[in-house]
Amino acid sequence: MIANSVELRVAVRNLRIMERALESLRTQLEASNPWLFGVTSKAYIRRIELLQGEIADYLAEHPSEVSLIVPQLEQAEAAVAHSLDAPSLELKT
Amino acid sequence: MPIPPFREDGWLPVGHHPATWEEIVERFSGAPGSGRAVLTEKLFALRDSLRSCGVTGSMLLNGTYVSAREEPRDFDVLLVAPDNIQAMKEADPRLGVLLDAEHAEKVGGYSLFYVPRSSPDIGMVTTFWNITSEGIAKGSVEVEL
Numbered sequence: 001m002i003a004n005s006v007e008l009r010v011a012v013r014n015l016r017i018m019e020r021a022l023e024s025l026r027t028q029l030e031a032s033n034p035w036l037f038g039v040t041s042k043a044y045i046r047r048i049e050l051l052q053g054e055i056a057d058y059l060a061e062h063p064s065e066v067s068l069i070v071p072q073l074e075q076a077e078a079a080v081a082h083s084l085d086a087p088s089l090e091l092k093t
Numbered sequence: 094m095p096i097p098p099f100r101e102d103g104w105l106p107v108g109h110h111p112a113t114w115e116e117i118v119e120r121f122s123g124a125p126g127s128g129r130a131v132l133t134e135k136l137f138a139l140r141d142s143l144r145s146c147g148v149t150g151s152m153l154l155n156g157t158y159v160s161a162r163e164e165p166r167d168f169d170v171l172l173v174a175p176d177n178i179q180a181m182k183e184a185d186p187r188l189g190v191l192l193d194a195e196h197a198e199k200v201g202g203y204s205l206f207y208v209p210r211s212s213p214d215i216g217m218v219t220t221f222w223n224i225t226s227e228g229i230a231k232g233s234v235e236v237e238l
Contacts, residue, residue, distance in 0.1 A: 002226075010228045017221045021206075024214040028176075035189075036179040040207040042194035047204065 002058040005065055011058075012069045015051040018044055096120055096234060103161035104225065105232030109153060112234050114140070121158060128164045135201050136168065139191070143172070143238055146188040147181050150174035150210060154234040155222040156203075169204045171219065174238075176209040 002008050022044040029037035059066055096112050099105060112120075117136075123129025140152070151173050158168035181188055190196050197205040208218050224230050 006228045007226055010224060010226055013224075014221055014226075017217065021208070021214065021218045021221070024212060024218070025208070028209055028212055033176075033179045036192075036207075039189055039192045040194075043197070043204055043206045046194050046198070047206075 002054050005062075005068055008055065008058055008062075008065060008069060011051050011055050015048060015055065018048045018051065022048065097232075099161040102229065104229060105159060105234070107223070107230050108232045109219070109235045110232055112236050114236060117154075117234065117236060123163075129158070132158050132165060132168060132202070135203060136170075139170065139201060139203070139205070140238060142187065142191050143174075146185045146191065148172075148174050148178060148188070149238055151235055151237050153219060153222065154236065159234045160231075167203055169222065170206065171222070172205060172207045173210055173215060174207060176211050178207075178209075 002011055022041060025037060025041055025044065029040070055069075094111065096110050096116055097106050114137075118133065121129060122133040136154075136158075153171040153173070154168055155171070156168035157165035178188070178192075192205065192207060194205065197203055206218075208215055212218070219233075222233050
């Protein structure tokens, strides 16, 4: 549950990351490994749905704060796009 | 390098901190019978099941489990594993169940995310866990399967 505008901004940021992560997984797996994409995408979809629900619930209670996240949506898009262009910080494997 | 001490706010310092399974037990397993102990059993059961299916790679651990909280709620796992994991499923159908998000949440009590090792977006995906839902920057624990 989102408690304040700071958490709202974090939730919107996280929603964007999950959406981009799902899209990345789709690009990499949907055609080549459809079973794997079907199974592993569920975690991302469930988290996206959770975040969407939390954001909707919060904004229903605080409608004036919609204006806080519209610019953030654009910034988040730009930030994620930038991270896609930057060298990836790969985990040690 | 061992897992660094918790900060005063109970989270690990920012970064992905490599750890061994022994260090995870030492730092996070809690007292026998505690909620921590239960989560640790679930984490090790997941590890053992993945290993038995032939999965290799690494796990990035997140959630209150890797904090100083005495009674953590849960943990998130980002599994960075080979792209040929689908072939492993053909050899062992249990892998399909293990990777199923609904099964992980309902039976395991954790969330399991997978990203192929060759993905160019691993860095972007891991940023999801770099801050708490309250907006506090924090660290994660990385362990080899």
